[in-house]
Amino acid sequence: MKAVLAFDQGTTSSRAIAFGHDGRILGIAQQEFRQIFPQPGWVEHDALEIWESQRAVAARAIEAARLSRDDLAAFGIANQRETTVLWERATGRPVHNAIVWQDRRTASRCDALRQAGRASMIARKTGLVIDPYFSGTKLEWLLDHVPRARERAAAGELAFGTIDCWLAWQLTGGREHVTDASNASRTLLYDIHRMDWDEELLALFRVPRALLPRVAATSGPIARSSCEGLPAGVPIAGMAGDQQAALFGQACLRPGMAKNTYGTGCFALMNTGEAIAASKSGLVATVAWLHGGKVSYALEGGVFVAGAAIQWLRDGLGLIGHASEIDALASSVADAGGVHFVPALAGLGAPYWDPHARGTIVGITRGTTRAHLARATLEAIAFQSAELIEAMAADSGIALTELRVDGGASASDLLMQTQADLLGVPVVRPRVTETTALGAAYLAGMGVGFWKDEAEIASLWSAERTFEPRMPREAARERLGEWKRAVERSRDWARDA
Numbered sequence: 001m002k003a004v005l006a007f008d009q010g011t012t013s014s015r016a017i018a019f020g021h022d023g024r025i026l027g028i029a030q031q032e033f034r035q036i037f038p039q040p041g042w043v044e045h046d047a048l049e050i051w052e053s054q055r056a057v058a059a060r061a062i063e064a065a066r067l068s069r070d071d072l073a074a075f076g077i078a079n080q081r082e083t084t085v086l087w088e089r090a091t092g093r094p095v096h097n098a099i100v101w102q103d104r105r106t107a108s109r110c111d112a113l114r115q116a117g118r119a120s121m122i123a124r125k126t127g128l129v130i131d132p133y134f135s136g137t138k139l140e141w142l143l144d145h146v147p148r149a150r151e152r153a154a155a156g157e158l159a160f161g162t163i164d165c166w167l168a169w170q171l172t173g174g175r176e177h178v179t180d181a182s183n184a185s186r187t188l189l190y191d192i193h194r195m196d197w198d199e200e201l202l203a204l205f206r207v208p209r210a211l212l213p214r215v216a217a218t219s220g221p222i223a224r225s226s227c228e229g230l231p232a233g234v235p236i237a238g239m240a241g242d243q244q245a246a247l248f249g250q251a252c253l254r255p256g257m258a259k260n261t262y263g264t265g266c267f268a269l270m271n272t273g274e275a276i277a278a279s280k281s282g283l284v285a286t287v288a289w290l291h292g293g294k295v296s297y298a299l300e301g302g303v304f305v306a307g308a309a310i311q312w313l314r315d316g317l318g319l320i321g322h323a324s325e326i327d328a329l330a331s332s333v334a335d336a337g338g339v340h341f342v343p344a345l346a347g348l349g350a351p352y353w354d355p356h357a358r359g360t361i362v363g364i365t366r367g368t369t370r371a372h373l374a375r376a377t378l379e380a381i382a383f384q385s386a387e388l389i390e391a392m393a394a395d396s397g398i399a400l401t402e403l404r405v406d407g408g409a410s411a412s413d414l415l416m417q418t419q420a421d422l423l424g425v426p427v428v429r430p431r432v433t434e435t436t437a438l439g440a441a442y443l444a445g446m447g448v449g450f451w452k453d454e455a456e457i458a459s460l461w462s463a464e465r466t467f468e469p470r471m472p473r474e475a476a477r478e479r480l481g482e483w484k485r486a487v488e489r490s491r492d493w494a495r496d497a
Contacts, residue, residue: 001073002026003065004445005234007054008437009079009163010242011100011264012311014053016061017437021450023460025434027065029057036097041104041494043346044097047085050163051170055229062231069231075171076238076444078245078436079163080264081186084138086149086211087166089159092174095146098163099138102265102304102346104494106137107355113137118204125191125198127276127285131353133302135162136188140205153208160211162186164239168223171236176223179213180239181295185287190215192276192287195295218244218289219443238444242436243267244288247298249439250404250430251461253454258392258400260385260419261436262409265349266306268388269298270396281391282351289443299396301350301388305359306381307409309343313377319370327412330375337372338363340486341380351391352491360490378415383483386422390480402426402466406435413467421471422480431464 003026008015014033018026031053036044062072082101087094099105110130113119119130128134139160143149152158161169165179184190184197189207191198197212216222218240225234240248243261247269250259255273260266269288276285277299288298305312310326313319320326344357361373393399405427409415420427432438445451469476 001450002071003067004074004076004441004450005058005061005072006076006078006437006440006444007058007167008242008434008440009050009054009077009167011080011102014050014057015437016054016058017434017441018061018065018067019438019441023432023438025432027061027063027067029060029064031057041346043100043102045083045100047087047094047098047166050098051167054167055227059229069234072231072234073450074235074237074444074448075225076440077164077167077236078240078242078440079167079183081162081183081241081243082133082135082138083163084135084142085161085163085166086139086142086146087159089157092169095149095158096142099142101133103138104132104347104355106132106141107347109137109140110355122188122201125193125201126188127185127192128188129282129284129353132355133304133349134186134188136201136205139207143206153211156210158211159213161213164241165213168236168239171225171227171230172223173226175226177213178216178222180216180218181287181290182218182241182244183239184215186241192285192297195290217291219291219447221447235448236444237447238440240289240440240443243269243300244286244298245439245443246406246436247271247288247439248442249435249437250406251458252404253458256396256398258389259404259406260389262306262381262405262407262415264306264308266303266381266385267300268385268392269300270392270398272297272299272396277396279391279395281394282353283388283391283395284350291446299392301391303384303388304346304349305343306384307407308345309341309377309380310409312345313374319373326374326378327414329371330378331414333369333371333375336376336379337368338365339368339372339376340483341373341376342486342490343377343380344490348487348491350388352487354491356492356494357490358493360486362486362489378412379418381409382415382418382422383480385419386480389423400425402428404428404430406430406433416467417470420467420469422476424469424473424476426469427467428463429465431462
């Protein structure tokens with residue numbers, strides 16, 4: 001066996017990457033897919049398009065790496081997490097577009113749940129906060145709004161899953177309806193203490209148990225491939241939510257180690273080991289992975305719009321022609337000229353959890369240029385992440401000694417230096433920045449013995465560059481204070497959401 005193939009299914013594109021024994025990339029393919037915006041605050045995907053794009057890039061990555069069926073040790077899946085799919089068991093066809101994690105349509109339902117006093121019970125069982133981000137209210141909305149969905153769900157005709165589950169269904173030709181513990185923990189329906197679906201939560205969201213997948217370990221044999229266009233009989237041996245996969249891929253395998261992924265959104269996770277950290281700062285507790293009967297947990301903070309803000313500058317405003325141009329444009333000015341961009345384009349995540357917030361640009365003058373706005377966009381990503389890390393240190397009682405970074409926007413030296421300056425700790429970028437896919441590959445490979453254990457995986461991690469902080473701490477605190485003033489201008493805006 002020469003390789004493990006990782007399916008890295010993200011919010012804006014599908015990727016597949018083949019990794020060798022040394023953790024290096026052998027072949028890679030990527031394809032963007034449509035973003036569907038039925039009305040303000042709503043975000044959907046065509047689940048069949050996701051599958052078709054993911055299958056296509058997997059075939060291309062195998063071809064690029066010149067691998068045969070006999071060369072493949074396993075498939076691993078990493079996925080955009082809370083995005084919700086409801087489909088027919090008989091045909092495998094979705095009954096509605098997938099509702100994306102960024103979608104805000106259930107904001108008023110979440111308000112009602114909080115007002116009804118449900119927040120503490122949900123937090124106690126799931127580690128999560130009540131927010132449209134998570135899958136529970138999305139599934140409830142589908143059951144309420146798709147004709148006959150509740151009736152058909154109760155009769156066992158429909159299946160629910162997050163994207164990992166949807167891909168596993170397709171990869172196995174409809175034979176396996178399965179998710180893993182890390183993805184189950186993001187649904188608002190799963191008790192992370194008992195590690196099982198919870199009857200009280202199912203009743204609260206009126207979700208029939210017949211809809212739910214079985215929950216498998218994050219690493220270990222789950223099923224075998226059986227679909228047109230890809231090699232048959234390959235073990236599917238790793239499944240994880242993208243951020244948990246990135247934590248594993250960054251070899252943050254000991255309590256206190258943390259990473260931040262700069263993708264469509266920005267997600268900081270700290271390994272808390274076997275302890276579930278209860279947050280007082282607006283973070284969430286989540287299952288990191290389940291392997292060998294042992295559960296590891298993480299503390300997480302999520303920013304909904306990070307790289308997506310750069311995409312908006314490109315597609316929405318036409319300020320840049322390609323995302324890679326932002327660094328040069330932002331670096332053409334010494335600072336943002338007093339401009340702050342709060343990219344609450346899908347509300348605010350941690351630590352605010354304000355689904356009614358909306359994007360805001362403050363500090364504009366006659367001297368403001370597109371370069372200032374580009375720089376303000378990069379700085380916004382760093383400001384949002386700094387708030388998460390600040391909250392993480394407060395909740396865990398662990399002072400961060402370094403932050404490992406990955407994701408597309410981590411390629412920006414300006415952003416990484418800004419992040420180090422704001423945090424006051426080194427920011428470390430690894431040689432392989434595709435750590436979400438790498439984590440999925442490691443989990444799958446470990447599940448079939450391609451890699452022996454976590455110690456071997458940790459030995460493969462290496463740094464490409466370390467960004468040391470240069471800014472005095474008092475100056476960093478002042479800048480964060482200005483940022484928080486700007487955030488307040490964005491809050492509680494979309495009152496009808």
